[in-house]
Amino acid sequence: MNLNERIKLINQKQILKEKDFILYWMSHSHRAFFNPSLEFAIELSNEYKKPLVVYYPLTDKYNFSNQRYYSFMIDGILEAKQSIEDRGIKFALEKVEDVKNRLIHHAQNACCIVTDKAYLKYQRNLSNSIAQSIKIAFFEVESDVCIPIEVASDKKIPYAYLLRNRIHQYLEKFITPVELIEPSIKSIHREFEFEKIPFKNTKDILNHLIIDKSVSFATFKGGYTEAKKYLKDFINYKLYKYKEFRSHPELDFQSHLSPYLHFGQISPVEVVLEVLSVYNKNDENVDSFFNELIVWRELARNFCYYNPLYNEYEGIPDWAKQTIEDHLNDKRDYLYSLEEFEKAKTHDKYWNAAQEEMLKTGKMHNYMRMYWCKKIIEWTKHPKIAFDIACYLNDKYELDGRDPNGYAGISWCFGTHDRPWQERKVFGKIRYMSESGLKNKFDIELYVKKVQDL
Ligand SMILES: Cc1cc2nc3c(=O)[nH]c(=O)nc-3n(C[C@H](O)[C@H](O)[C@H](O)COP(=O)(O)OP(=O)(O)OC[C@H]3O[C@@H](n4cnc5c(N)ncnc54)[C@H](O)[C@@H]3O)c2cc1C
The missing domain is CATH 1.25.40.80 (Serine Threonine Protein Phosphatase 5, Tetratricopeptide repeat)
Known part of the structure; x- marks a missing residue:
């Protein structure tokens, strides 16, 4: 793979050859294979003749930290750790309170930092503020x-x-x-100043994190x-x-x-x-x-x-905002609170089935995600409230939540990447989806049964 266009030095600082190691901060690409960030870090390690440390700072301070997604994520990290160690490379998994401070601390002994490029605000802000606070080169690689x-x-x-x-x-x-690059220095047995996590498996690690245990485990293993x-x-x-x-x-x-x-x-x-x-x-x-x-x-x-407003109602296109706000005073046939939505307690058994699928498995079917979000718009007082409820539920329960796809998918239900349709109540010209549409397109009763049987 030609890596050049995937790599960017984001702080205009130098690689310091006199320091101890190359640091790959595995922020997003939790894998040992097909990982351009990792291979680029190995290339640097070979070129500068410095050992490579792959670093994962584990924190429980993220939004929606719950056992559902942490267990899936830690499964993946432990597998990546093993595969990377099998290549003779040190993998440091540290439990940290503050990712930024810890990275700045480790940067004192590193020649440079390599990380995965991020697309969401809080991740980008974190990378940028670390890059600006250190004295060494900070590279971002587009691996995903x-x-x-x-x-x-x-x-x-x-x-x-x-x-x-x-x-x-x-x-x-x-x-x-x-291509997998052979590391010329095996860093696996070297000692570096990273705190060791004494736990071996996902369950053990989960027990040492302060995370929301009210959300059940998903039916997927990471x-x-x-x-x-x-x-x-x-x-x-x-x-x-x-x-x-x-x-x-x-x-x-x-x-x-x-x-x-x-x-x-x-x-x-x-x-x-x-x-x-x-x-x-x-x-x-x-x-x-x-x-x-x-x-x-x-x-x-x-x-x-x-679009910095990607996860806000204010980030939808102007035409969509205009048309939906023209209908703010339209009578809603039903109004539900966040709690009623969350507990799948609406009058609509199809909507409830979609919500149940997400609650039970951690993954709702794509078609139902559209219907689910459209109905939240229909059954809330204001589209801004609907946008926030959809983001909250999606981020809390979907294993794939907190992702650009989720914010774009929700925003799509509000007109983003779509065109105006025939005007109707509550939605204005934003595309509408109906219960009868579900019945015409597929066997929705079979879907409800499938979810009940889960
Ligand atoms: C309201 C709403 C919320 C959504 N929330 C999320 C979310 O939080 N995370 C998420 O990954 N996807 C989200 N999607 C997009 C889509 O529903 C899921 O990506 C898809 O259901 C994932 O299942 P799959 O991997 O089996 O899909 P497949 O059909 O097998 O698709 C393969 C891959 O293509 C990508 N993809 C598929 N559909 C879309 C789409 N509409 N937009 C962007 N990428 C897509 C995904 O990465 C997916 O894994 C949302 C869609 C809507 C309408």
């Missing part, structure tokens, strides 16, 4: 997109088709394997091996009908890769290459799958990167 975000576009892209048109020209250049199993199963048994059945929640034709992609446990480039090792790129199912995995997923990153 097919096409580097600023290469695809230097501004916000309003519609998917515009990115779709552009993306195809870059695919050959950027969809290439990430890690690269699991991600590869889902990918293989998808390619072998589902992809051939993806186009026809991807919007059938009563069936199971999605890949289920979103939690793995969200935590960087698998690379989207690896997913694309695995698909192309079996299927022709002109296959209509492949086209449909890449439209989601590449176009919509990377449009979501573009949206969050260039």
Whole structure:
């Protein structure tokens, strides 16, 4: 893989050769394979003849820290740790109170820091403020997109088709394997000043974190091996009908890769290459799958990167805000509180089933996510309240929540990346979704039964 366009030095400082080690802060790409950040860090380690330390600062101070997603995430980190150590590289997993302070502290002995590029505000602010507070070079590597975000576009892209048109020209250049580089210095047995976590497995680590235990564990297990199993199963048994059945929640034709992609446990480039090792790129199912995995997923990153209001009602397009606010005084047939939504206590058994699916498994079907969010708009007093409720529930319960896809998906329900439709009550010209639409498109009763049986 040509790494050049994925790497950016973001603080104009030097690599200090007299220091002790190269530090890769594994912030997002929780994996040992197809990880350009890791390979770039190994390259630096070889070039400067300094040992590499892969560093994961584990904190329980993030929003929505709960056992559902922490257990999935730690599964993935422990697997990555093992695979990286198998390559002879030191992996330091530290329990920390404050990620920024700890990184600044370790930077005193490091030649430079390499990390994964982020797209959300709090992650970008964290990276930027660390980069500005240290005296050594700080590199960001784009490891979790097919096409580097600023290469695809230097501004916000309003519609998917515009990115779709552009993306195809870059695919050959950027969809290439990430070669594993042999580390010339084995750092695994060296001692560095990182505090050791004395715990061995996910359960043990979870017990030492102060996290919300009221959210149940998900039905997915984290890690690269699991991600590869889902990918293989998808390619072998589902992809051939993806186009026809991807919007059938009563069936199971999605890949289920979103939690793995969200935590960087698998690379989207690896997913694309695995698909192309079996299927022709002109296959209509492949086209449909890449439209989601590449176009919509990377449009979501573009949206969050260039629109600081991505997770706020105020960030929706002007036309959408205007039209929905023209209807603020329309009578709502139902009004629900956050608690009623959260407990799946609405009058609508289809909506409740979607919410239940998310509560029980940690992953709601894509088609139902659209219906779910549209109905929150319909059944709240103000669209701003609806936006906040949707973000809260999505971030708290979806394993793949707290992701650009989630904010772009919710914002899409409010008109982002969409066009005006026929005017109607409450929604104005924003696209509406109805119960009868569900009944016409698929066997919604079977979906309800499927969720009940979970
Ligand atoms: C209101 C709403 C909220 C959403 N919240 C999230 C979220 O928090 N996290 C999240 O990852 N996705 C979210 N999505 C997008 C989509 O529903 C999920 O990505 C998809 O259901 C994940 O399941 P899968 O991996 O089996 O999908 P597949 O159909 O197998 O798709 C493969 C991959 O393509 C990407 N993808 C698929 N659909 C979309 C989409 N509409 N937008 C962007 N990327 C897409 C995902 O990375 C997905 O893993 C949301 C959509 C809506 C409408």
